[in-house]
Amino acid sequence: MSYTYGPVPSRRLGLSLGVDVLPYKTCSFDCVYCQLGRTSNLAIERKSFFPREGILAEVVKVAAQTNPAYVTFSGSGEPTLNSDIGWLIRRFKEKINCKVAVLTNSSLLWMPEVREEIKPADLVVPSLDAATEEVWKKLNRPHTDLDFSKIIEGLIDFSNEYAGQLWVEILLVKGMNDPAEHVKALNRILARMRFDKVQLNTVVRPPSEESALALSYEELRAISKELPVSTEIIVPYRKKGKQVSAHGDRERILAAIARRPMTVKHIEQSLGIPPERAKPALEAIIAEGKAKLSIHEGEEFYEAMR
Numbered sequence: 656m657s658y659t660y661g662p663v664p665s666r667r668l669g670l671s672l673g674v675d676v677l678p679y680k681t682c683s684f685d686c687v688y689c690q691l692g693r694t695s696n697l698a699i700e701r702k703s704f705f706p707r708e709g710i711l712a713e714v715v716k717v718a719a720q721t722n723p724a725y726v727t728f729s730g731s732g733e734p735t736l737n738s739d740i741g742w743l744i745r746r747f748k749e750k751i752n753c754k755v756a757v758l759t760n761s762s763l764l765w766m767p768e769v770r771e772e773i774k775p776a777d778l779v780v781p782s783l784d785a786a787t788e789e790v791w792k793k794l795n796r797p798h799t800d801l802d803f804s805k806i807i808e809g810l811i812d813f814s815n816e817y818a819g820q821l822w823v824e825i826l827l828v829k830g831m832n833d834p835a836e837h838v839k840a841l842n843r844i845l846a847r848m849r850f851d852k853v854q855l856n857t858v859v860r861p862p863s864e865e866s867a868l869a870l871s872y873e874e875l876r877a878i879s880k881e882l883p884v885s886t887e888i889i890v891p892y893r894k895k896g897k898q899v900s901a902h903g904d905r906e907r908i909l910a911a912i913a914r915r916p917m918t919v920k921h922i923e924q925s926l927g928i929p930p931e932r933a934k935p936a937l938e939a940i941i942a943e944g945k946a947k948l949s950i951h952e953g954e955e956f957y958e959a960m961r
């Protein structure tokens with residue numbers, strides 16, 4: 656089991672070492688836009704999924720080799736489902752000379768213990784896609800035992816209790832959460848929160864459901880003007896990244912596309928493997944039946960077969 660991926664040049668964080676503390680696609684949501692496909696394990700029970708010492712040892716070792724700007728909890732599902740997250744954040748802060756970030760869908764922030772556990776992180780990026788229960792059910796397709804109002808109140812409480820950087824991510828899907836009335840409702844929730852910025856995103860990778868359509872940059876820009884002044888549109892990262900890995904191209908590419916669909920350009924940016932090496936490796940992986948090619952918004956994405 657490998658608990659790390661990257662470092663990848665993240666759109667938001669710079670060079671970020673991903674930490675994946677969940678079995679594949681264990682999540683409290685089954686978002687229509689999810690780049691990982693349908694949620695195979697829709698769960699709200701928190702557990703220690705793996706030996707935490709093993710996760711710690713691997714992250715400390717890879718961070719020492721690669722010197723990332725952030726160690727980031729994200730990956731195969733909702734990281735706060737792992738009940739070791741608080742212990743891991745504290746150990747990372749002691750042992751690794753970089754910042755710690757948590758990307759969360761906000762679904763467990765109604766639990767005081769979850770809020771306490773992630774407070775030592777330097778940065779928390781909670782999602783706020785839906786301002787009404789109706790949109791939430793359609794867009795995020797949550798576990799049936801979750802309560803929308805409790806989640807929103809938990810998110811608001813967390814934002815007001817937390818002292819670190821808080822960037823609220825809103826992912827917009829055409830026709831679902833972009834109508835003007837819904838944007839106004841999002842604003843009403845944001846007005847009760849403390850945050851450093853709002854980040855607008857859209858469907859930039861092949862989604863779980865083909866019906867989940869992206870907004871254009873112009874549409875995002877128009878909506879950003881209706882949101883708080885700190886709102887920014889996050890666009891795909893363009894700079895070349897660096898990567899340190901002992902694996903060969905084929906294994907590294909396969910490990911990367913198993914976590915998220917990638918273009919040849921993404922592979923070059925995040926793994927440092929140029930197209931002339933990535934393409935033959937991808938062809939071989941597809942010929943072995945381990946990956947497939949799909950088209951999204953006119954771009955070719957490679958994703959691992961499940």
Ligand code: SF4
Nearest residue numbers: 682684685686689760
């Ligand atoms: S987008 Fe995130 S929160 Fe939504 S289903 Fe995928 S992993 Fe879960």
